[in-house]
Amino acid sequence: MTEAAVEIFLAEPRGFCAGVDRAIDIVEHALKKFGAPIYVRHEIVHNTYVVNDLKAKGAIFIEDLAEVPPGSTLVFSAHGVSKAVEQEARARGFDIFDATCPLVTKVHVEVAKLAKEGYEFIMIGHKGHPEVEGTMGQLDHGIHLVEDVEDVAHVQPAQTKKLAVVTQTTLSVDDAAEISAAVRKRFPSIREPKQQDICYATQNRQDAVKIMSPQIEVLIVVGSPTSSNSNRLAELARKLGVPSYMVDSAQELQPEWLEGKSRVGLTAGASAPEVLVKQVIDRVKSLGAVSVRKMDGIQETVKFPLPKGLRI
Template sequence: MHKPAPSTSSQKTRAGKPPLTVRLASPRGFCAGVERAIRTVEEALALHGAPVYVRHEIVHNTHVVARLSAMGAVFVENLETVPKDRPVVFSAHGAPQSAHMDASARGLIKIDATCPLVLKVHNQIRRHDMAGRTVILIGHRNHPEVMGSMGQAPDGAVILVETLADVAALPCLRGPLAYSTQTTLSVDETKDMIAALKARFPDIAGPAREDICYATSNRQDAVKAAAKECDLFVVIGSATSSNSTRLVETAKIAGAADAALVEDAGKFDWARLEGVTTLGLSAGASAPESLVEEFLTALAARRKLRLDHIETARENVVFNTPLRLAS
């Protein structure tokens, strides 16, 4: 009796796992500001004992938050629930001046883990306000970093724009103007926004150097270099992470046929690997490298991997822990 030829899938099974090229983007994962913020909570717990309260998620990653919670960190949105004898850490995203004043008025032990590059934007906005300039802030509404930046000046002194359409819709503003940006935006999109602002308001003042942080730029550059030949590009990170979301957008624009933001290997839809022969991989600035390793391990259980390391920069930036921890 004639037997039918084995199917393609059975041929693959006999030959072993099907091959998969993984283009691993670098730099990826934790940046200096995220490392500093996490280290701040860990050192506060060691110095003061549990619980240590944290205003907002210290960084936007559920795994990091869960680990610190298990160590004794308590994450709150409102300082009213923080006992007066306990420390409160302000997250890497920064906070409006009103939150700092509230903490001081209540006599809380205040520890500021705001990323120094976000603090640079805060200082710019305060200086512009003192000089009588209205600030146009490029960013995403309701993101904690944007809320903190807008809270560095009185109501109405900072105008938020999210899109080119928002810039076009701005009224004919009178008086001196300046602009600042959220630090985790798409580099290319922000350049277009700044160009549109300068076209509308030729005398608008801006920062001497761009506000988008080095880590955001470096990770986007690495994704651009790695994404061009990918059937699928995976970014490890949480849905609330702005810089991770921008990496997914960057991968698609750079030429990846498809791109996905994934919390971890357990949340990935493995059916998406069907037909994929080249996969790109990166991680947002708040995602631990351990999640990348776990994803690679899960990939290796299913496919025969060939790793291509795409490195576009090397980072050696370190930010010191806040001095208040030493007291």
């Protein structure tokens, strides 16, 4: 690292959001109430540390419901599931707790409501992401996925009078706005949600990176490779001209990233726990950082209640 005193700039807000907190709490409460094992369909949230911690406590993560023994307790991940998965789980007789983030559920409810009114949908999102699969799986047909502006030109809805747009909750705010503009241009009468689908936590963490970027020379994002919102933070910094690196743990941080840099930014995706941030701070300090400056930012107060069967 550089001869100059190295300072860490700590983004605010960062790390866990209310939906992630709730999802992890659901698994932990289920383990306490019913004992191990508790089965979880898909990673509860996209973070290696969190998943491994819950595995150690007795959670078993599966993709195929056939892997779950009859009569077991099953938790749906924070990303949500399709109607087909939900129906299969009920048919198999599992005791189900749904950890779907309420902000994702809001999108599902909107899709179901408008579908009854005869609407088709354009969904802005990343193909193959479990949240997108869950939302698109709310209907048998009538949801057209677009990943970028180019995709918008190729959408062929059966009709355009009743067309609505929905969005994956963890996208880049700026990219989603650009794609939404292209959708509106092609389909001027398209119905948009009353409130944007991108969640408050995704927006706030991206805003914090925008505020911090002019003051730093490199950004470290704590988050797993599968985490959409974490990837968007690293991408955003790069677009703003700041070299940016994602790490799943402090061990992954490479000293050469910080060579010649005296102002190091640090943030964490919405599924990354604060313990990992602290470990990265210690690692950067071991490489020469002498101080940590906490940035001013929005204080998040959102809380989501646990399902009735798990409240203490």
